[in-house]
Amino acid sequence: MFDLLLLLQLLLALASARPGRGPVNLSTQLLQRHGAKRVNFSFENRVEGLFYTELDSSLRDLLLQIRNCTQQSVLSQFDWIRACNLEAGRMQQPVLASARFPCDLQIGARSAVPPTHIAKLRPGDIDIVATCGDSANSGTGILGLGELDAYVEYRGFAYTGGGFETWRTALTLPNILKLYNPQLHGFAVGHSLGADVNVSRFNLAEPLLSIQDLPFQAHVLIERMRRDPLVNLREHWKLLSIQVGANDLCSELCSWPDPEAFLRMLAHQLRDTFRILKRHVPRLLINFIVLPDIDELLSLLAKVPAKCAERVPYFCSCHNKYEQQVFYKAAKRLLDLQLSIAALPEFRSDDFAIVSHGILRNMSSFWSQNGDMDVRFFARDCVHYSQLGHAVLAKVLWNNMLEPTEHYLDETWRQPFKHFLCPNAKRPYLRTVGDKF
Structure with missing residues (x-):
């Protein structure tokens, strides 16, 4: 019933929309400025380089209008959708106004x-937060109730880059950092598409993004920061969280005839991304959140409920192809490839560091209950995290930014405010050395 009502609203919105020129296609301009080549659209993969097609210049505005109509139609019923998710246990329980934050903020x-x-950086010293990556951090489907709203972006709830409401109702990394620095800037202030700069701000995560898209996203971030009057690019300390790789493992790697060429391309693009950021963004700490090993991912997929198992071929088309050694061995190498690049000496200086976080390791056990996937932590589409899942991930990432943590497999660890670490007199600084894998 909800899907039918949403479809009717969407059709009415599109019917009433007036045709026009639309905004200037800044993405095409930025692609051209940074050397991307325009090519004819093709389903064939290109091994090296950055490309765009006529679809970007001719259809981008139309697709944005359609996506935005869906977004706004759903958000008009936000309170009801929220109540449904709270009742289903997919949202954190609100913290009473009388309760204090777990840490001493001094x-x-x-x-x-x-x-x-950078080694002397305290949580309160962070002035700007930003996020790059895929749908895990664009907030896709967090509160989705059906098929048509499964791709609505609840960006303000994303654990790395959302700052909607406060920690009491939505535990996110920015909502924690806001307590240490009330002037914090850059987090998404609401739920919108990434193109809505006034709402998304520096949360640039986009659905379907892969590692090869990161250089362009880095350029977009730099451009947004330069245009923002609240950003002092030279003086402000910035925290950028990057989580990407799911689409590489689930749809990209197995579509390449030569997996080794695919890995070489990813290595080039990831190294290029970090070089762009180091060259143009001083005083930058990067949270590099890597996906778990391919064996862990396959283990998680094996535990999904029956209704989710039916969707696995659609959201992870590479799933069955990892039975072939050529693809399996390439996938096994992907994690080490990312970690080795992030650890290169060239990406370490007094005002720049990359911290690799393995907070998604042990996922199949962490999100499971009695051997089955616990649906409370996942959106109804079976792919993305629920708001409760994002709240727990925010806690785990925050903990891991203070000191390396292990995942406890009891129920309390899966609650947002249990096992919550705080800066202390001996360790008041954010960690600048990556996890050991």
Whole structure:
């Protein structure tokens, strides 16, 4: 019934829309400026380089209008959708106004003088937050109730880049950092598409994005920061969270005739991304959240409920192809490839560091209950995390930014405010060394 009502609303919205020139296609301009080549659309993969097709210049605005109509139609019923998810256990329970935040905010508060070395960075010293990556951090489907709203982006709830409401109703990394620095800027202030700069701000995550798209996303982030009057690019300390790779493992890798060429391309694009950021964004700490090993991913897929198992071939078309050794071995190498690039000495300086986080390891056990996937932590589309899942991930990422943590497999660990770490007098600084794998 909800899908039918949403479809009717969408048709009415599109019927009433007036044709026009639309906004200037800034994405095409940016692609051209940074050397991307225009090619004719084809389903064939290209091994090296950055390309765009006529679809970007001719259909982008129309697709954005259609997606935005769906987005706004769903959000008009936000309170009801929220109530449904809360009743289903897919949202964190609101924290009472009388309850205090778990940490002493004076420890880890803003330094009297902004640090000049990244190793002396406290939570309160972060001025700007940003997010790059795929649908896991665009908030896709977090509160989805049916098929038509499964791709609505609840960006303000995304655990790395959402700042909608407060930690009491939506635990996210920005909502934690806001307590240490009320002037924090860059998080998504609501639920919107990434193209809506006023709402998405520096949460640039996009559905279907893969590692090869990261250089372009880095350029977009730099452009947005340069245009924003609230950003002092030279003086402000910035925290960028990057999570990407699911689409590479689930749809890209197995479509290449030569998996080794695919890995070489990814290595080039990832290294290029970090070089672009280091060259143009001073005072930057990067949270690089890597996907688990392919064996862990396959283990998780094996535990999904029956209704989700039917969808596996659609959202992870490579699933069955990992029975072939050529693809399996390439997938096994992908994690080490990412970690080795992030750990290169060239990406370490007084004002730049990449911290690799393995918070998604042990996923099949972490999200399981009695051997089956616990649906509370996943959206109804079986692919994306629910708001409760995002809240728990925010807690785990925050913990891991303070010190390397292990995943406890009891029920309390799966609650947003249990096993919650805080800066202390001995360790008031954010960690700048990556996890050991």
